[in-house]
Amino acid sequence: MTDQNIVKKEEQLVGDLLETRFLTPRGAIFSQTEGGFLSLAVDGTDYGRVKVIRAFPFTDPARYLSVRQADNEEREIGMIEDLDVFDPDTIGWITRQLEMRYFVPKILKVREIKEEYGYSYWWVETDKGTCRFTCDQNGVTKLSDTRLLISDIDGNRFELADTGGLSAKELRMVDLYM
Amino acid sequence: MGFVKIPDSSELLKMLSKQGIATEDIIGYCQADLTADGCYAHYGLVLTHDQLVVAFAPKRSADKVFAGYRGMAKESWFGESVTLSCFPLEQVDSLKVEELIGGGSLCCFGKQNRTLCCATGQYMAELRQFCKVFAKVKEGTPLQEEDYKADSRPEFCDKCGTPYVDRDRKICPKCMDRRSLFVRTFAYFKPHKWRVIAIMLVFLVHSLIYATLPYFSGVVYFDDVLGKKATFQGFWSLAGGDFVLLMCLTLGTFLVLRLITVITQSLQAIMVAKIVPRVLCKIKQDVFSALKRLSLKFFTDRQTGPLMTRVLGDAGEITSFFIDGLPYVFGDGVHVIATIAMMFVMNWQMAVLAVTVVPTLTFFSNLLRPMLWHLHGKRHRAARGVNGVLNDSLTGARVIKAFGKEKGAIQGFEKASNRMATTEVSVVAYENRYFVLFSLGESLLNIAVWFVGAWLIIQSGHTEMSYGTLATFTAFVGYLSGPLQRMTDMFRWGTSSMNAAQRIFEIIDAHPDVEEKPEPVVIDRMRGEVALNNVTFSYQPGHPVLKDVSFTIPAGQMLGIVGRSGVGKSTLVSLIARLYDPDSGEITIDGVRLTDLSMDSLHRCVSTVSQESYVFMGTVAENIAYVRPNATRKEIVAAAVSAGAHDFICRFPDGYDTVIGSGGRQLSGGERQRLSVARAILADSPILILDEATASVDTATERQIQAALNRLIQGRTTISIAHRLSTLRNANMLLVMEDGKVAEYGTHEQLMEQQGIYYKLVELQTKALSLEGRQAAMNENLTIE
Structure with a gap:
């Protein structure tokens, strides 16, 4: 084997690891099974059940979705750069998967936040109903100056999309944890 | 047997028995609380030897209560709306928990592949355990006691349900109340108990003298000396008429008393200086040895900067409160009580007036306390943030320099220190508002004393009130306001110092995740299997x-x-x-x-x-x-x-x-x-x-x-x-x-x-190596030529 050949083979091997395939409606055909699983076929290859993961869950949730095999290896099949280019059915299926995976109730109203011994007790109204949960000291993450992600002691997440939309009283309670 | 038992009274059990499933048939049970469409609900998963039953009920109660939130009733089942779906075991090959963000879903594979339900984080451990048990039942492996032990979860206090500050910390922060916190901190002063007692005595003397001074400058000086009272002359057994000498004697006594207060003050300072550094040192040592004992997890969960603030700042705050604060509370207490007693002896009407204003002031300062507490906590957090940023940019200096990101680092620091400045300003602003209110109350009290005193003198013509008494009272009120202000101040100080103590003890008490058993096995030389x-x-x-x-x-x-x-x-x-x-x-x-x-x-x-x-x-x-x-x-x-x-x-x-x-x-x-x-x-x-x-x-x-x-x-x-x-x-x-x-x-x-993963890795590396080798050989050839 000549040096050139080795280099070529090497490049191909590394290339497989380093290159990302982008999935478009032209090659990728998604479908939803009866049991609610998402499956994918690309250019005739059937991958069976797949998972969809957001690459930028906070800053760009509808774009740069990584589609992976649902087995333990979770090998990436490809990325969706923009979900909007797919047909409405596919958008619906994928959105359903994403909403299941990223189940994060949005906080609409803060009723009460109590603090005791390093834990804060939140009583909030969310788009999924009223919730009461407990956070430890690292529970509140600032995603931006006005956007907060709140995780309770079991890792359940809640989002406060815009602190600017809160009343002065709510803001005063939340402000202590920002 | 089940890792989570179905309560005997549960509607679910009745429903199951209608389906022909007796309680003793149930070999596994767990709960879940979320539908695949993202609605909170109740799920009960029941495993028997021949079927898997999924019980579902929509959520009816108003609030979704997550683990750790206290004072709320446990979520319960609603009998009439439960729907049961049964899956014969021969149709289900496997169950799998899919990890999602903050929770997970339970998928079943077999005749039907489908998502059975989802769960929030609190039920994940149960679900995983359930899948394990399911797999064992499927395989036909006998179940053991261990299979029913759920994975470790944050623990909650048995008494009050408060989550422990650290996962394996066995002391509930709520049941360990402020008083015990105080007592515990006090223990640090035990080795110095004689000095502490001496300090208290000195404070006692100081306060008593201080409390009687207005009596000398008022009643004694104005009424007895200037009023030329005969009984007072008799007291000093002086010949009649020598009022200049009498005045000199009174003033001399006054001077001596003042001198004693000055001496006691400096005595206090000296003794305090002897205790503080030692106690401070001991607290820091305790925290440091606790830090070393703790497992790696404690450090990876926290930034290093905040930890340093804790060890250095909090220890100082605690000691200063116990030394500069607490003895004053004692001294001031004595002072206030003595003063009030003398007031009542001298003139009860005016004493009542003065005394009613005292609790009012305390009451208002109590109202303002919680906010101060919060603001101090926030300031502490901001200070930790600044330290964290500083620590971050100092340890990462090399990277910052290499990429020319000094500006960004400076901005980051500015942002953090601005935040700290803002919180500092809000603390100061709030304290200012508080002090303005306090001074106002004090001035009103002063004016009221002048007014009522003068009124009594004018109305009764010296029988109820003398000039000296009025002078004494105005001085009493003046001297009273100092200790009062300090005592209300002490609430704030005590609050923040108990906060600091709590943070310190949190470290000292934190139980290492990795702990030695009480009677561990000691082996000198191990083989190493x-x-x-x-x-x-x-x-x-x-x-x-x-x-x-x-x-x-x-x-x-x-x-x-x-x-x-x-x-x-x-x-x-x-x-x-x-x-x-x-x-x-x-x-x-x-x-x-x-x-x-x-x-x-x-x-x-x-x-x-x-x-x-x-x-x-x-x-x-x-x-x-x-x-x-x-x-x-x-x-x-x-x-x-x-x-x-x-x-x-x-x-x-x-x-x-x-x-x-x-x-x-x-x-x-x-x-x-x-x-x-x-x-x-x-x-x-x-x-x-x-x-x-x-x-x-x-x-x-x-x-x-x-x-x-x-x-x-x-x-x-x-x-x-x-x-x-x-x-x-x-x-x-x-x-x-x-x-x-x-x-x-x-x-x-x-x-x-x-020819699996390892094979591929070897292939890849030998190729890379041979490439490298060839390159090296070529280079060598070049240099030789």
Whole structure:
């Protein structure tokens, strides 16, 4: 084997690891099974059940979705750069998967936040109903100056999309944890 | 039997019995609380020997209550709306918990592939356990007691349901109330109890004298001396008429009393200065030794900057309160009581007036306290933030400089310090508002005294009130306001100092995740057989890094661990070194469980050479002898020689006495690495862990270190993690990890035959190497020509 050949083979091997395939409606055909699983076929290859993961869950949730095999290896099949280019059915299926995976109730109203011994007790109204949960000291993450992600002691997440939309009283309670 | 029992009264049991499922048929039960469409609901999963039943009820109660939230009734089932779906076991091949963000879903595979339900984080441990039990039932393996033990979860206080501050901390922060906090802090002053008593006595004398001063300057001076009272003359047994001498005597007494107060004041200061530094020192030492005792997890969960603020700032705050604050409360208390008593003796109407205003002031200051508390907490957090940013940019200085990001770093710091400034301003603003209100109340009180006093004199014509009494009262009120202000102030001070005490004790009390058993097994010399049995471990609940890892290394053999980065290799070896304890499964050395083994035996038997080799402040010799401080010079040199470190050490001007570490001589990566190899050689332990020991050095140095290591691993059980497969040439067995699991296990030859992951890795690396080799050969040719 000549040096050139080795280099070529090497490049191909590394290339497989380093290159990302982008999935478009032209090659990728998604479908939803009866049991609610998402499956994918690309250019005739059937991958069976797949998972969809957001690459930028906070800053760009509808774009740069990584589609992976649902087995333990979770090998990436490809990325969706923009979900909007797919047909409405596919958008619906994928959105359903994403909403299941990223189940994060949005906080609409803060009723009460109590603090005791390093834990804060939140009583909030969310788009999924009223919730009461407990956070430890690292529970509140600032995603931006006005956007907060709140995780309770079991890792359940809640989002406060815009602190600017809160009343002065709510803001005063939340402000202590920002 | 079930890991979560269905309550006997539950509607679910009745429904199940209608379906022909008796309670004793149930071998597994767990709950879930979320539908696949993202609605909170109730799910009950019931496993019997022949079917899986999913009970579902929509959520009816208003609030969704998550784990840890106190004072709310447990979520309950609603009988009439429960729907049951049954799946015969022969139609379900497997159940799997899919990890989602903050929770998970339960999928079933078999005749139907579908998502059964979803769950929030609080039920994840139960669900995983349920799947395990299901798998066992499917396989026909008999169930054991262990199968019903759920994974570790944050624990809650039995009494009040408050989550413990640290996962395994056994003291409930609520049931350990402020009073005990106070008492505990007070214990630090116990060794100085005579001094403390002396301080109290001095304060007592000081306050009593101070309280009587207005009486002298008012009643005695105005009424008795200037009013030329005969009885007063008789008291001093002076001849009639010599009022100048009388005045001088009174003023002299006054002066002496003042002098005594000045002396007591300076006595206090001296005694305080003798106690404070010692107590401060003791608290800091306690915190530091607690920090060292705690497991690695405590530090990885927190930033280092905030920890330092805690140790240094909080200790100071506590001591200053106990020394500069508390005795004043005592002294002021005495002062206030004495003053009030004298007021009532002299004139009850005016005393009542003064006394009604006291609780009013206290009441208002009490109202304002919670807000102050919060603001102080916030200021503390902001201060920690600033420290964190500072720490971050100092340790990352190299990266910041290299990428020219100084501006960004400065902005980051500005942002943090601005935040701190804002909180500081709000604290000061609030305190100001508070003090303005307080002074206003005080002035009103003064005016009221003047008014009522004058009124009484004018109305009654000296019978109820004399000029001297009025003068005494105005002075009383004036002197009273100082202690009062201090006492209300003390609430704030006490609050923030109890906050500080709480933070300090949080560290001192934090139970290490990894703890020695009360009566551990002590073994002097171990053979070094390492076995892992179904080890599962996660840093964050719900995200297992290692899943069901099992393998055995016979004593003296070498195991190579291969796998992509982030696959859990380093975690695996840190479990063997017991930096963490596994969530489930067990690790044994020579058949003894790590958790049973004494820490001392363990440390003597396992040593690690890792990628990041830390150098402590001290000499080279001290660094090598770190694990065995009593090693002889000969042994140290011998270890350095076999580590290939002797040569460069001797080239240092100060040889083995060269001071290295922060502030001392800087060592290169290779030099540090060889020092840590020497450390491991000196430790002479039967088990050696090499965690990419040669990853951060150049090829030539690597070859040297590798040679040293090859000598070191002779006759020891060695676990070696390496990216470069050639370094694992001597390994008896190889283990390939993938996604936290053992993907392949066998000898080099066996794995090459399998043509799996290992085979691919070898292919890739030999090609890269041959390429490198050719390149090197070509370069050499060029230089020769």
